[in-house]
Amino acid sequence: MKSNKLVFAAIAAVVFVAAAATAIYVFRNEIADFFVDIKARIDEKLLNRNGEYVD
Secondary structure (H helix, E strand, O other): HHHHHHHHOOOOOOOHHHHHHHHHHOOHHHHHHHHHHHHHHHHHHHHHHHHOOOO
């Protein structure tokens, strides 16, 4: 019984990794846009804090 649980856990882990990799592949453009937006917000806050203002 214990070996069955181990096999099931190994299969579930492989399926989880495959699903995560597929999701990253499918939504890669959206993920990249999200991080670009976050970087722009951080850069904007850093510029405003230094006393430099963007027109």
